[in-house]
Amino acid sequence: MSTSEVAVIPVRIGDASMELEYKLRTRQASLGVIGLGYVGLPLALTFSRAGYAVTGLDVDSKRVAALSAGHSYITDVSDSDIAHALKERRLIPTTDMDQIAGLDVVTICVPTPLRKTKEPDLSYIMAAIDAITQRLRRGQLIVLESTTYPGTTEELVLPKLQETGLKVGKDFFLAFSPERVDPGNQNYSTQKIPKVVGGTTPRCSELAALLYGECVDQVHVVSSTRVAEMVKLLENTFRSVNIALVNEIALMCSHTGIDVWEVIQAAATKPFGFMPFYPGPGLGGHCIPIDPIYLLWKARADGFPLRFIDLADEINSSMPRTMTIRAMELLNQQGIAFKGARVHILGVSYKRDISDTRESPALEIMKLSLTAGAIVSYSDPFVPALTLQGRDFHSLPVAAEVLRSCDLAIIVTDHSQFDYECIVNHAPLVFDTRNATNGLQAENVVRG
């Protein structure tokens, strides 16, 4: 439906949902995104590209200052994207939470980490909800996008918002819509990934579906916020369990001298019933290692054991240690003690072509190697510097002299910018945990 067609829809004055619907259809709605990180910033720009004015709210004043100056800190978002949105007045970055009062829609994209005890840490969500509750007014749509366990929107967020005396479904509207962005994936931007939406009431679902329907290619409405919350956890648990399975199969293959990569390649020729997952040095990022634990926590709280998640977590978490032990064995076979050996890590972000190092297995491998007495260095075009165990490290270029001066190079993250031929030609020994050197014939390479 075009904007001119919808501009004539009848609006009953005083009907909060009709007024919001009208504003959404005519692009007069002012949208807000709380949390401008890997999820929130691309989302804000997707809204802005659809023609809405978007206020981006973040507590991190450095991030807000960078955006206001036209600088992006997210690999998938370019400076020119930011500059364009700023120029059109379709992106207004701010730390001022009072702006919430003037918004018609507020989406929440704040972190949902784990506490040290492996319990969900919902403090960021609750801080954002507090900021909204203080300013909630009739006609606002609130959408939680942060990944969380089923029941969060209904049991924690809704009661807090209703403390204002406003009624959901009548005065304000509430929905959950899981964010499925895949940082670094050039094929699927926020706009192209179908959006799942579940509202607290049918009208909440309709309004949230309308919002996303105006901005992304496809919207799938589910019957409740709980279902929408569970969708995201199923997706990421599915990945975690399958990666654990293939990691365990890879260890068995390595033990028996079978090339697991060749096995997966052949199995993937089956056009049905098999989906390839690939082994690696362990899980990283803010999603796959964490989200299943949210589900596990909820299941335990409800007295229901989820055995697959525990097992997958055990296998995946042990991978960095397993890889470090293999690196020790490889050097040992060369007559080189790991203590004092020069180990060069290639790629420290948790996955290819992005700068995010959260939960990265590379950091764990570096820590374990340092503890075992190795002299550790690294190269990563996306991560210029990092601090580990109180020591500062700086990325070295992937150059012949750097590679020649190490005893072992470990490919932990297979960035497409790496010159694998140079790596294979100059490092005396290469341990490739990602099959990145596939196709390069070299006797000094061991694929793990």
Ligand SMILES: NC(=O)c1ccc[n+]([C@@H]2O[C@H](COP(=O)([O-])OP(=O)(O)OC[C@H]3O[C@@H](n4cnc5c(N)ncnc54)[C@H](O)[C@@H]3O)[C@@H](O)[C@H]2O)c1
């Ligand atoms: N990173 C991913 O690939 C990905 C993918 C899908 C879903 N998710 C989920 O999306 C959510 C956000 O993840 P992310 O990776 O974008 O996190 P992030 O750390 O990159 O960004 C979060 C932002 O929120 C800001 N923030 C924290 N508390 C705030 C508050 N009270 N008010 C305003 N701003 C606040 C932080 O300063 C930061 O800029 C998480 O629940 C995560 O599980 C992440």
